[in-house]
Amino acid sequence: MFLIDNALVREDWNKAKSVVTEILGKHGGTVLSARRWDERRLCYPIKGKNRATFLLTYYNIPAENIPSMRRDFELNEGVLRSLELVVDEIPTEESELVEKEGAADFKVPTPPDDDHVDFVEEPDDFGRDRRDDRDDRGGSRRRDGAESPEAGGEELVTEETVSATEEN
Numbered sequence: 001m002f003l004i005d006n007a008l009v010r011e012d013w014n015k016a017k018s019v020v021t022e023i024l025g026k027h028g029g030t031v032l033s034a035r036r037w038d039e040r041r042l043c044y045p046i047k048g049k050n051r052a053t054f055l056l057t058y059y060n061i062p063a064e065n066i067p068s069m070r071r072d073f074e075l076n077e078g079v080l081r082s083l084e085l086v087v088d089e090i091p092t093e094e095s096e097l098v099e100k101e102g103a104a105d106f107k108v109p110t111p112p113d114d115d116h117v118d119f120v121e122e123p124d125d126f127g128r129d130r131r132d133d134r135d136d137r138g139g140s141r142r143r144d145g146a147e148s149p150e151a152g153g154e155e156l157v158t159e160e161t162v163s164a165t166e167e168n
Helices: 006-011 013-026 063-075 092-102 159-167
Strands: 002-005 030-046 049-060 079-082
Touching: 002 006, 002 013, 006 013, 006 049, 013 030, 013 049, 013 063, 013 079, 030 079, 030 092, 049 079, 063 079
Parallel strands: none
Antiparallel strands: 002 049, 002 079, 030 049
């Protein structure tokens, strides 16, 4: 999995993808599959970028070439991050998805600006942000102001817990 800089993707998707496939080829790798997985906001900025396009790639490469390949990806400005995992086989549906991307009518959606926000949490019925229901310890408060048990407050007593206690 490779995180590609959206500026490169906006220029040309095939050029962005070739940055990865050329480095793999340079180090003796054989690309079996390479396709756009998704475009997402990152959890934290990487190389000053808040968003990236994910390139899912399956390839074979000699083990002794992996350290130099990783170094090339680290030095490349267009590749923000990479994650290499060993898999026994390529999923069967992967070839169908690669074919769809290779079709003449396939068009990669233009990535949004780096500061684009995907989701804005809307206030609840009481005019508060839903995050206001959490206390400082990470737990949550009930609407009546009482602490929930997972927040470290006292356990809530209900008819079910009373009857379960009486049976024991």
